[in-house]
Amino acid sequence: MPELPEVETTRRGLASYLIGTIITAVNIREPRLRWPVAPELANILPGQTILAVERRAKYLLIQVQTGWLIAHLGMSGSLRIVPSDTPLRKHDHVEFVLGNQYSLRFHDPRRFGVLLWSARPLEHPLLCELGPEPWDSVFTAEYLYARAQGRHQAVKSYIMDNRTVVGVGNIYANEALFVSSIHPARAAGRVSLARYRVLTKAIQDVLASAIQQGGTTLRDFVNSHGEPGYFKLSLQVYERAGEHCIRCQRQIKQIRLGQRSSYFCPYCQR
DNA sequence: CGAACGACCTGCAGGC
DNA sequence: TGCCTGCAGGTCGTTC
Numbered sequence: 001m002p003e004l005p006e007v008e009t010t011r012r013g014l015a016s017y018l019i020g021t022i023i024t025a026v027n028i029r030e031p032r033l034r035w036p037v038a039p040e041l042a043n044i045l046p047g048q049t050i051l052a053v054e055r056r057a058k059y060l061l062i063q064v065q066t067g068w069l070i071a072h073l074g075m076s077g078s079l080r081i082v083p084s085d086t087p088l089r090k091h092d093h094v095e096f097v098l099g100n101q102y103s104l105r106f107h108d109p110r111r112f113g114v115l116l117w118s119a120r121p122l123e124h125p126l127l128c129e130l131g132p133e134p135w136d137s138v139f140t141a142e143y144l145y146a147r148a149q150g151r152h153q154a155v156k157s158y159i160m161d162n163r164t165v166v167g168v169g170n171i172y173a174n175e176a177l178f179v180s181s182i183h184p185a186r187a188a189g190r191v192s193l194a195r196y197r198v199l200t201k202a203i204q205d206v207l208a209s210a211i212q213q214g215g216t217t218l219r220d221f222v223n224s225h226g227e228p229g230y231f232k233l234s235l236q237v238y239e240r241a242g243e244h245c246i247r248c249q250r251q252i253k254q255i256r257l258g259q260r261s262s263y264f265c266p267y268c269q270r
Numbered sequence: 271c272g273a274a275c276g277a278c279c280t281g282c283a284g285g286c
Numbered sequence: 287t288g289c290c291t292g293c294a295g296g297t298c299g300t301t302c
Contacts, residue, residue, distance in 0.1 A: 003295060034278075034298085058296075075296055076280075091280085110279045112296060126298090153273065162297075169295055218295065219282085259275070261293080 002073040004134070004167025005210035006221050006229065007058045010079055013224030014060070014104070015053035017081055022049050022099035023064070030093040033108065034074060037094060037115045041069070044117065045096070057130050057166035059114075061121050068121045074112030078222050080105050109220075131163045134204050139165055141197035148188040148196075155191055156184035157258040159203065168203060170260050171216055171238045176202040178237045183269045184262045185255065209234065237263040 002010070023045045031037040048064035055061065060079070062069040071079065084103045088095070094115055096104040106115060118124045132139040144165075148158060158164055160173050168176070177184050179202040182195055191199070215221055215229030218239070222228055236246055241254035245265040255262050 006295075032279095034296090072296080074279095075294070108279095109281065110294090110296095112278065151272080157273085160296095171295060216295075221295070258273090 002058065002077065002215070002221060003169030003172055003210075004058060004207055005172070005213075005231065006215035006223075007055055007060060007073060007167075008211050009215040009223050009229060010073070011053055011055045011060055014062070014079060014081070017102075017224065018050045018053055018062070018098075018104065020049065021102075022047070023096050024099050025097040027095040027097070028093075029088070029095065030091075030111070033093065033111050034072075034114050035116065038117045041094075041115070041117055045069075056122065056127055057133070057162060058169075059121070059127060067117060067119045070114065070116040070118055070121050070124065070126070071106070072114035074108060074110060074114065076110040076220060077106065077108035077113035078220075079224060080107065080222065080226050081224050082226070129163060131161075131165050134165055134167055134207055139200065141193055141200045144196045144200060145191070145193045148191060151188040153188050154185045154257045155182060155188045155199075156260075156262055158188035159199070160258070160260075165203070167207060171218075171235070172203070172206050172210065174238045174263050175236060176206045178264060178269060179206060181269050183266075184264050185257055186270070237265065239263065 026042040026045050028037050028042055050062060050064055052063040058072060060071040081102055081104055084097055084101050091109045092105045092107050094106040121127055156173050156177060159168050180199040182199060210216060210231040213229055213231035214223060216231040217228035218232060237252050240252045241263055243252050245252055245268055248267050250265060250267045252263055253266050
């Protein structure tokens, strides 16, 4: 579910609220996430103050005095701040009780999410091989172009690969390719440098715009205060098969690439 | 090595 | 009403 804009929206909401607060208790109600939730969290965290809330790719990194909590929202996860007396809901798997009558709750129906503990999260095996952030100075058209040489992989799969660039999931890959007029199934190695220039900016612009709108809520994304994001209203092709292309009025088509639904205008995107 | 695919899990919509 | 199928924002591990 959450791609970079949804994770960043969550991060901003959590940071403004959590920094400086103390964790008083941790209740692990369901440890069976993508990997088992470390049971020692319940012992380590109580008494510690939250120092920072950062993000790397789609991972949220919550710093306390002795280390970092690594969180990933998977497809259906959310982290919400609620008054501690709010009744627990189904799929509220982990609760962090805070010292101010509020709790941080990790909710994740599909349990593809992750909650791990690490002293140095950027060196963790899940994070250490990740590609550049979309706004990193190394993420350029020249980089994308050079890395793509000789590749027959669909350009959409290529930009969704975390080793190429992080944060671009299925929604924003479709949207950025539409903005760039590039066919999603075109081989990555057969996209010109000039078109990678357009795509690089499109990825940055689409993600930035989505962050500004608080992310995209298709079904169940909510931010740290339980509110939806509004970028769904700005989607131009995603989940719009059969509708008219906003540029040429022809029909948006849907195909499958790498087991993911892909939406595009066959006339505008080549 | 790159690339394709199954797997993990719940909920929901649609067809019969 | 209920059962079945397919699909959903991610990404790791296996296989070719």
